[in-house]
Amino acid sequence: MALQQIVQETVTGLGYDLVEIDRTAGGLLRITIDFPWQPGSELFINVEDCEKVNRQLQFALEVDGVAYNRLEVSSPGIDRPLRHEKDFERFVGELIDITLKAPMGENAVGLVSASRKKFRGTLERTAAGDGWQIVWSDEPVGKPGQRISKKRIPAPLNALGFALDELREARLAPVVDFKGRKPKVET
Numbered sequence: 001m002a003l004q005q006i007v008q009e010t011v012t013g014l015g016y017d018l019v020e021i022d023r024t025a026g027g028l029l030r031i032t033i034d035f036p037w038q039p040g041s042e043l044f045i046n047v048e049d050c051e052k053v054n055r056q057l058q059f060a061l062e063v064d065g066v067a068y069n070r071l072e073v074s075s076p077g078i079d080r081p082l083r084h085e086k087d088f089e090r091f092v093g094e095l096i097d098i099t100l101k102a103p104m105g106e107n108a109v110g111l112v113s114a115s116r117k118k119f120r121g122t123l124e125r126t127a128a129g130d131g132w133q134i135v136w137s138d139e140p141v142g143k144p145g146q147r148i149s150k151k152r153i154p155a156p157l158n159a160l161g162f163a164l165d166e167l168r169e170a171r172l173a174p175v176v177d178f179k180g181r182k183p184k185v186e187t
Contacts, residue, residue: 003066007031010060014053016045019076020083027069031057034076037090045075082170088123088132095173096123098134100166119160120173126161133161 004021011018011033020032033053035043054073061068082088082096100117121136139155142148 006060006064006066007057010056011053014056016049016053020081023068027067028072029061029068029070030072030074032074032076034080037086050074077174078172078176079174080172082172085164088164088170091172092123092125094123095120095175096134097169097171097173098162098167099169100162101168102166117168121158121160124159131161131163133159135159 003023007021008018011031015036016033017036018031019034020030022028022030022032024030031053033049034045035041050073054071057073058071061071079097080087082091097118097120100119103115103117119134119136121134124133124135125131126133135157137155137157
């Protein structure tokens with residue numbers, strides 16, 4: 001059986017989603033897992049979850065004779081990769097970083113450079129609902145305590161529509177708020 005299939009079956013059999021498999025030249029096998037997404041659910045992978053998957057994978061890989069020197073099982077972290085359509089659906093409205101496979105070229109509009117490939121902004125569905133877009137402002141971030149004139153005109157919002165096959169990489173933007181979790185807003 002192939003490595004991908006062994007890991008996929010083992011991880012999903014334990015009730016988790018397989019996010020990524022990374023195999024390095026030094027024999028490291030890194031598996032990234034997460035809970036299956038359900039709207040409104042905020043479950044986080046903890047050490048016990050990683051340990052449970054690690055033990056089961058060690059057994060499954062040994063039975064099938066897969067060679068590796070070290071096995072690591074971890075959560076996706078704050079800069080979680082987005083690879084599949086369901087990942088994008090899950091993180092609509094979140095701040096993400098994307099890198100395009102090719103520069104914008106002739107599709108560049110307004111003040112956006114034609115050679116630009118990297119963007120950070122909010123992930124949204126397109127108005128038609130059949131694609132994705134990232135919305136951002138190139139306004140500089142204000143410093144704490146900095147006074148900003150009320151007369152200042154804010155920078156316009158930019159939007160870039162994209163298809164998943166145009167992306168080299170997409171990740172959640174690693175923004176850390178040291179003030180703790182915010183209370184849930186009741187809808």
